[in-house]
Amino acid sequence: MKLTVIGTGYVGLVSGACLADVGNDVLCLDLDAAKIRILEDGGIPIHEPGLLDIVRRNVEAGRLAFTTDIERAARHGEIQFIAVGTPPDEDGSADLQYVLAAARNIGRHMDGYRVIVDKSTVPVGTGDKVRDAVADELAARGAHLPFSVVSNPEFLKEGAAVDDFMRPDRIVVGADDERAIELMRRLYTPFQRKRDKLVFMDVRSAELTKYAANAMLATRISFMNELANLAETLGADIELVRQGIGSDPRIGWHFLYAGCGYGGSCFPKDVKALIRTAAEHGRALQVLGAVEAANDAQKHVLVDKIVRRFGEDLAGRRFALWGLAFKPDTDDMREAPSRVLIAELLRRGASVAAYDPVAMREAERIFGDEPRLTYAGRPKSALEGADALVIVTEWKEFRSPDFDAIRGRLRQPVIFDGASARSRARRRRRRRCGRGA
Numbered sequence: 001m002k003l004t005v006i007g008t009g010y011v012g013l014v015s016g017a018c019l020a021d022v023g024n025d026v027l028c029l030d031l032d033a034a035k036i037r038i039l040e041d042g043g044i045p046i047h048e049p050g051l052l053d054i055v056r057r058n059v060e061a062g063r064l065a066f067t068t069d070i071e072r073a074a075r076h077g078e079i080q081f082i083a084v085g086t087p088p089d090e091d092g093s094a095d096l097q098y099v100l101a102a103a104r105n106i107g108r109h110m111d112g113y114r115v116i117v118d119k120s121t122v123p124v125g126t127g128d129k130v131r132d133a134v135a136d137e138l139a140a141r142g143a144h145l146p147f148s149v150v151s152n153p154e155f156l157k158e159g160a161a162v163d164d165f166m167r168p169d170r171i172v173v174g175a176d177d178e179r180a181i182e183l184m185r186r187l188y189t190p191f192q193r194k195r196d197k198l199v200f201m202d203v204r205s206a207e208l209t210k211y212a213a214n215a216m217l218a219t220r221i222s223f224m225n226e227l228a229n230l231a232e233t234l235g236a237d238i239e240l241v242r243q244g245i246g247s248d249p250r251i252g253w254h255f256l257y258a259g260c261g262y263g264g265s266c267f268p269k270d271v272k273a274l275i276r277t278a279a280e281h282g283r284a285l286q287v288l289g290a291v292e293a294a295n296d297a298q299k300h301v302l303v304d305k306i307v308r309r310f311g312e313d314l315a316g317r318r319f320a321l322w323g324l325a326f327k328p329d330t331d332d333m334r335e336a337p338s339r340v341l342i343a344e345l346l347r348r349g350a351s352v353a354a355y356d357p358v359a360m361r362e363a364e365r366i367f368g369d370e371p372r373l374t375y376a377g378r379p380k381s382a383l384e385g386a387d388a389l390v391i392v393t394e395w396k397e398f399r400s401p402d403f404d405a406i407r408g409r410l411r412q413p414v415i416f417d418g419a420s421a422r423s424r425a426r427r428r429r430r431r432r433c434g435r436g437a
């Protein structure tokens with residue numbers, strides 16, 4: 001099938017590449033010429049395991065191409081995926097300007113029937129706005145072309161995006177007409193060889209399903225984070241508690257790890273947006289308000305521990321920081337707990353030597369020329385002369401650190417471990433190294 005994917009970010013590029021990999025003819029559009037240049041030069045603009053291979057394979061096979069040409073993109077795919085950003089607006093609602101601009105561009109240039117698929121995470125009712133935007137553009141040029149609007153939210157996780165897309169748990173499709181349903185069924189047939197994963201529903205329910213999923217996952221994390229703080233106060237081990245409750249199938253194992261607070265481009269913004277949607281309709285989502293407040297507080301837990309140990313004034317102190325990305329296997333630092341931590345340490349006069357396997361360039365872009373924030377080529381070099389080590393992101397390479405080497409390099413043998421709940425061995429050994437976290 002001929003497909004167009006609008007937006008070559010984490011969702012658009014992964015979707016485009018994976019859909020090409022099952023035999024479709026995919027054209028990816030982005031208005032960011034720098035991104036398209038990287039893609040045309042055989043690279044990818046993001047770090048996502050497995051993605052480069054799949055992109056190269058499909059470009060070579062002639063099934064995947066990239067463009068900044070809006071008209072060409074609108075004319076290419078019978079199915080047009082909108083996978084552009086929906087960042088939070090000032091009031092917390094999702095900013096739809098990019099989605100609606102993409103929709104208008106389709107309406108302006110389409111030359112036959114189109115299924116316009118909202119893959120971006122969008123509030124309930126956006127399907128109607130997209131339909132109006134396309135219809136207005138068609139009317140403006142006196143064109144009478146049929147089109148359908150479909151909601152097909154994406155559930156992939158960064159760091160595991162290719163696998164999640166290729167082997168989805170479910171594929172949610174909100175569609176109101178038979179022609180679109182049939183095309184979407186055909187499109188996703190290669191992804192459901194073992195069982196039927198397609199869940200068809202109306203557009204509004206599909207839009208809400210996406211927010212419900214992210215809000216539920218965020219709720220579990222905030223609950224576990226608060227419980228972890230309580231466990232620490234009570235002298236209990238949150239990891240053992242996790243094992244004790246996870247075996248109950250009504251609770252399950254996933255998303256029960258305590259940490260430094262959830263970050264990333266989606267949970268924080270989607271929780272906010274759902275609260276906002278409810279408020280606009282006179283409803284209060286009290287649970288989600290608490291989830292958000294607990295998460296904001298959790299991002300300060302590490303710095304509070306550092307202050308308890310070293311005092312409010314950290315001038316002249318130096319901290320080694322391992323892990324900048326909001327989670328392992330990505331270079332994404334959107335809403336990353338490390339950003340709050342770094343800002344707080346710098347504000348209190350400390351200097352920070354940071355290491356991350358892939359996110360240091362992104363950190364440089366975010367923090368600019370900050371003289372008290374430096375970057376180390378290796379985890380060990382960040383430790384030299386530091387007062388303590390702070391571990392923020394649970395990268396695999398931090399799981400079994402050499403505690404003797406750490407002790408030898410730090411001025412004091414102290415580790416503040418914000419990612420420890422997932423590594424029992426490290427927690428046991430860490431207790432022998434110092435008593436930070």
Ligand SMILES: NC(=O)C1=CN([C@@H]2O[C@H](COP(=O)(O)OP(=O)(O)OC[C@H]3O[C@@H](n4cnc5c(N)ncnc54)[C@H](O)[C@@H]3O)[C@@H](O)[C@H]2O)C=CC1
Binds near residue numbers: 007011085155
């Ligand atoms: N990042 C993730 O893991 C997931 C994100 N989502 C949702 O998917 C959407 C996209 O997210 P990301 O891929 O992370 O965003 P992103 O910010 O990485 O990429 C968006 C891309 O769209 C491009 N763009 C903006 N307006 C455009 C236009 N009119 N025409 C062509 N290109 C345009 C931008 O230049 C950018 O490259 C958001 O709504 C997000 O909530 C959903 C599931 C997972």
Ligand SMILES: O=C(O)[C@H]1O[C@H](OP(=O)(O)OP(=O)(O)OC[C@H]2O[C@@H](n3ccc(=O)[nH]c3=O)[C@H](O)[C@@H]2O)[C@H](O)[C@@H](O)[C@@H]1O
Binds near residue numbers: 156254257
């Ligand atoms: O809508 C989205 O964008 C995506 O948001 C999340 O994916 P992502 O943000 O990439 O990453 P997650 O693995 O979900 O992690 C989110 C945050 O929660 C934290 N987390 C996750 C799991 C856990 O047990 N504990 C925990 O603190 C992570 O460290 C991270 O900061 C969802 O998992 C995806 O299903 C969804 O498609």
